[in-house]
Amino acid sequence: MTKDVKSKPAKAPRSGQTRRSFLQTALAGGAAATTAYFGITHNAFAKASGPIVIGHQCELTGGFSSWGYWHDKCAQAAVKVINEGGGIAGRKVELAVADTESNPAAGARKLRSLIQRQKASFVVGSVHSGIMLASIPIATELKTPYFSAGEATEATGSKGSRYSFRTGTDTYALAAAGVPWAMENLGKNWTMIFPDYAWGHSHHQEHRKLIEAAGGKVNDPIAVPLGTKDLVPYLARIPEETEVLFSVFFGALSVAFYTQSKSMRLDEKMKMYSVSGTIEAIDPRDINGATEGVYFLENFPRPLEFKNDEYHAKFIEMMGVDPVYAKDDKSGKVMAKSHAWQSYENFFALKAAIEASGWQSDKDTPGVIEALEGLKMENSLAHPQGTKILRAEDHSGMIDCYMSRVEDSKFVLKKHIPREDLMAKLPPRYDFRTHKL
């Protein structure tokens, strides 16, 4: 396994140049050039027969690190399982990890490093929407398949490409999965409150379309600037007639929202509904009932009992988390389960596509892309989230979703939404197969 490394700072140039120093420099340069030549030829050879380098771009530090920890753990587990099973097409997998620092600029820079320096032929990418959207043009430019794990719909939409894939859901899919049930069971008058950036606005737009199409009313949206500490001025603007309060915050802002809305007793006046991203890596017990009664749309049910099969059981055993709260009791960390599975399963999707296409080196990558388009993944140890399809047109994963409610600090399943239902409501809006490879 390789990690991103920092080069030593260069020494300041010396002003004087002697014959001896010139000869030393020339000799060193010659040696470096020779080494580089052998390095290049060795690398070309390795590409066709040595280990397959797969990059993992994840958030080990910064604001998303509570998720990134699990994405990293999933990737490590996938590579271990694959290598123990004989690798990909008989070749070992070498994992190259790059920490994005939860920062789009750093994430994009490190993606280049993963592909160009560490020679990653494929990249399992970030869950941070900003990083993912900054990375897709780079992966496309460098003709490297890139799996997004974030939810901004643009990754497999207006900013997607032939090289961009996502096995999980986006805001388009989450709206299609959740709105019909929520309209029927929670109410028809909606207010949406979200962070004032792309992810929140994307949720608002996708949900609004479906709610209004189904005859519901959507009140004026409430966009909260990132970093807001006191939410009272925003919560005070929620109309009295609201039946469903849909929120999509992340991390600390999410906890602040649930805490402050609960203390203002909004949960007694309206139904509260959200997506799993707002409670990811958080144990409801740790926020003392602030999410009690809130409905969440999940991509992977947190307790084992709501998708009770051997693959799910084995997966949570590998992750070292308990079957109810998905928590590692030793570290106290809660698994970011609704998203992190992608950083596990994407390696197996790549394995299937590489083996199906007969990939040997980067020149064969177009074959892998064609194999990924329309790839069906069966419920198995390789795909513990469940059977899914990577739709050929828009490279989007079609997966089962789960509507759950927090009751006594546990996630309780209310409705299983099969992928077939989702696909029927989710016509592809893009066809990347028209893009040349």
Add this chain to the structure above:
Amino acid sequence: MELVIALGMNGIVWGLIIALIALGLSIIFGLLDIINIAHGDFFMVGTVLAWFVFDTTGNYWLAFAIVPILGFAIGAVIEYTVIQPIKNAAALSIVATFGLSIILQESVRATFGATPARLTAPIEETVPLFGLEYEVYRLFAALLSIAAIGCFFLFLHRTKLGTWMRAVRFDPETATAMGIPARRVYMVTFAIGFAMASLGGVVAGPITTVDFQAGVDILPFCFMAVIIGGLGNLEGTVAAAVMLAFFEGVMASFVDPTLARIGSLCLMSAVLLVRPHGIFSGSTR
């Protein structure tokens, strides 16, 4: 009209909490000329320590007593190891405190973890107030902030150490010549600044959240209060924090709260243009 009053009052409450935190920033700048980029992280450390005390003992009130003392001790150590070596170098202080900020954040991330937590308010009741279900704890937090700020000013004006602090701030050379231990006063001042920010963390913790980046977003508002109040002007900082938050609260009842924040930034810009040394620049520094 009810919404105007409610949000204006909420602004005052929030402004008082911010004033408590910003006061520490102002003290540190006023005496040491340190532009403390890590001050928000002092607040964050306060919230984390409060969470830890509550998690360990189950007693939130204990955090009020213990955390400022711990904050004072940590502040003294930081002053000795980080601030003292770069004293009288404003540019270096920015770099050093920026580095300190990263160290504090990553230390908390490595130990406490990256997942945000909630500190349960010791008073969970609400009261209907001008059309809002308003947390009683917020009112309590405002009273506590007033008490803490009042105690600080009493300390500054009624104790020997407070007099020394004012003397060193006014003229360090003469104060030293008069036998005041300036070196020790610097350390105590910085430590008090940390203690006040961490007390702000205990007070605000149940309202906001506990996480390793909690200080990042609170810092700009503190700087706004310090700049509008006049750099190093302690009374001005308190008044500016309350005025700013009240202004934003009232504005938020008429326009989008985001526009209200833009409005307060415009107000700060206008103040800087008209009175570059702050609204209360006539007072002592």
